[in-house]
Structures are given as C-alpha cells and as structure tokens.
Amino acid sequence: MLRKFIIVLTMLTLPNTLLAGWSSSAPEAWEIWEDNNPSNTTPINHGTWDRLLKKYVRQDQNGLNRFAYGKVSAADKAALNTYLGQLSQIEITDRARPVQLAYWINLYNALTVKVILDNYPVKSIRDIDTSGLFSNGPWGSELITVEGADLALDDIEHAILRPIWKDPRIHYAVNCASVGCPNLHNQAFTAKNTNKLMDKLARDYINSPRGLSVKNGKITVSKIYKWFTYDFGNSEAAVLNHLAKYANAERKAAIKQIGRISNSAYDWSLNE
Template identity: 45%
Template sequence: MIFRLILASALAALSSPAFAQDDLHAPWGEILDAYLSRGPDGVNRFDYAKLRETPADRQTLESYIAALEATDPDSLAPDARYAFWANLYNAATVRLIVDEAPERSIRQIRPHPFAIGPWGMELVTVDGEALSLDDIEHAILREEYEAALVHYAVNCASIGCPNLQPEPWRAETLQADLEAAAREYVNHPRGVSVTGDGLVVSRIYRWYREDFGGSEAGVIEHLLRFAEPGLNEEIRANPQITGHEYDWSLNRPVNEPE
C-alpha cells in the first residue's frame, strides 16, 4: 500500500507540465551515487548486495523504472529519447541482478535451459509493449542511433562491459558523454591490449563488428578514433587484431565475497 501511494505521487509529479526531463532521471542518479564506485582496476563496480538489503532504495529503483514505463518516449526529443532508453536498460539490468542474485555472472539468469542469459526476458513495459533488454538495445537504440556508441551506453553488469557511468545519461551532454565513455573503454586493457604480436581487443568488437565498419579495418579505425596518443601510436605500429577477450564476472565490489 505504501509503495502504491509513493508511486502514485511520483507519477503525478511526472504529469506536471513543470516537470523537467532531467528530474525524471534524478532517482537513478541517487542510486548510482549510493551504490556505484570506482574499482582500483578502473572498472566501475555496483554494490548489488547492499542495494538488495536496502528496501527504501529498492523502492526508489522500482518507482524510477515505473516512472519511465509511464513516459511516452516518442514525445521526447531524439537525445532525450536516447537517454531514456539507455537509462532504462541500465536500471532494469541492475534491478534484475538485485532480484535474481546470481553468484558469479548475469549469464546464470536463464529463462529456459537453452538461453545464454536474460537478455530475451521481458523486463519492462513501455507504451503498452513488453520489452526485453535485447529489444531496447538492438531493436531501438542500435536501429535509431550511431550503433557503435550504443555499446558504451548500456551495461550488462559484467567486468568486460564498458563501465556503468556514475551519472545518468542526459540529453544536454549526451554526445560528449558517449564519446568520453568510448575513450575510457578503448584506453582500458579490457578494450584494447597491445602485445608483441598485435592487439587483443574486447569481444564486443567481434560480436558487433557490423557496428564498427564491418571489418577488422573498421574496428581499427574506430579504436584509433578514441585511443589516446600513446595507444594510438601503438595501434598504428601494428594494426592487427590477434585475439578477443571478455570477462563475464559480475561488476560487483572487489571485496564482496562470492
């Protein structure tokens, strides 16, 4: 009953003409501020266990997702719509991990024995349509926007993924923030590592090669776009991809017991 009253109040506030779109994502910012931290390895870690044990903040997350579900994304300007979908994807993923509590990896959450993970599960309902994480990422974001940068916007709760950012995506700073996230990942070893034989890169650049030019040369061009000067020089010296890696371990705090 208390939850319904709080949710009704939140939705009423959202219906106000004076309600700013930035305010829509304020609760998600509060969750990120409270539970996301920078790991010593440069990977942003989310404390799912702590959120799981904090009913008030779990309710905040539920209310936030419900508020997004009650919003018509087609009424938003393009950058605001991008922020809407990317934030919804990330919030729904966090809720999924909190609810299901996998021990090691998001891929342990399987709706059926043949599933490779939870990405096909319908987790949210927007404008009357039940949607999965795959729907949001592949049928909406990658279709409507620059597909390469979408991979830096959505987070799959894994070490190998580009960081879950410490602030919600915002329309006003969207392009700059996406490019900053891309630079952060490309210049981290899980994005690109230079070896004596060439480059070991994230499997993202193999799984979604079509988003990065459709070829190894296209991937190299993308990496050079965001590589800092030192790494840029090393890539140019031997622009050959010799391997792909990805760590599916949960992006939880390093001191959290398994």
C-alpha cells in the same frame, strides 16, 4: 513474436558465427519506436537513478566501475522499482530524439541492475537463465511494458538503440553488469550530457585492457568489436580506425604499427 525470435536467435549465434571474420549483420529496427517529436524536448526526471548510481558505483584501482549490489538497501530497491514504473508510463515516442536516447540508455541500465538485484547473489549475469530455451542470461525476458509493448533488454539494445541511432558509442553507454563491459557510469544520462558521456566512456574503455590491450606485438580487443562489427564499420580495418579515434598516444601508435587484431576476449564476471 517472430521478430523477438529472430533477435534471440541472432544473439545466440553471435559468438560462434563472428569469430571466423570481421563482419556482422545489421540490426533491424522495431518500427513503432522510430516515431519521435522534435518539438517536445521536455526533460525526463532521472534523479532517482542518478542518486542510486552515485551511491553504489565505485571505481577500483584498475579503472573498473563496480556496483555494490550486496549493499543496496530495501528502500533503494523500492526506489528503483518506482523509477522504472515511472519510465514505463512515459509516452516516449512523443519526445525529441536526445530525450529518447537518454531514456532508453537509462532504462536498459536500470533494468539490468534490477535483474541482478532480484537474483543476487550471482557470479555472472549469464547465470540468470530466464530467457527461455537455450538461453544464457536474462536478455530475452520481457521486463517492462512501455506504450503497450512488452520489452526485453534485447529489444531495447538491438531493436531500438542500435538500429535507430546507428551510433557505435551505444555500446559504451549500455552496461551488461560484467567486468568485460564498458563502465556503468556513476551518473544518469540526460538529453544534455549523453553525447559527452558516450565519448568519455568510449575513451575510458578503449584505453583500458578490457577494451584494447597490446602484448608481445599483438593486439587483443573486447569481443564487443567481434559481436557487433557492423556497428563499427563492418571490417577489421574499420574497427581499428574506431579504436584509434579514442585511443591514447601509446595505443594509437601500436594500432598504426601493428595494423591487425590477433585476438578478442571478454570477462563475464559480475561487476560487483
């Protein structure tokens, strides 16, 4: 319980404490999930989730992937519940790291979609206040049990994915059902495609106004880079270097010429 309290407390204070400068704290791993079996590369069937994504995710004219929550059939809601139930029965600590990574990303995204569907219609995921006192959003609510452990979205992102993989591209893979978030991809992650998809999603986001915009000689970035600066190198310069790695020629030139970030922004509107 203490570990979960620390995670929730940290997330509650992030937007206020980090705006003063470009640094944040390292996430702490939940040790039991560090176990893995390199020899067990048996794939997990994410076919149901892949089918739902292909059916309900559509990209708008601005490059934003939107999920048609209001059109999801009762049968597909049931299929999503069955899929999540199947994931909960897997002994994921007995799988190889690439299999685990795809598992946790898909689990996070599928649970997020389920939370929205269970509370739809809603204007923003932050309106789903199910995490307890002082909460804005469902991230602290325990939603699924895996290997006897009750897990919340915060656990998956901040106690498993971020600290164990230490890969900033995690932020482009997990989706918070918001316009300001990197795209919810219309394809399930697998052990084989995760690395390629994370690179694609990083490029898509950084080359969109939601990730990085330049106006009147000033750079505005997503608040993701403020909230989780540690994951991107823990300095403004490191964030700019990360952005330049995936930026197109125009944005890369602007980053080099301007050399500093003036503002950060985020749109919590539902990605429907």
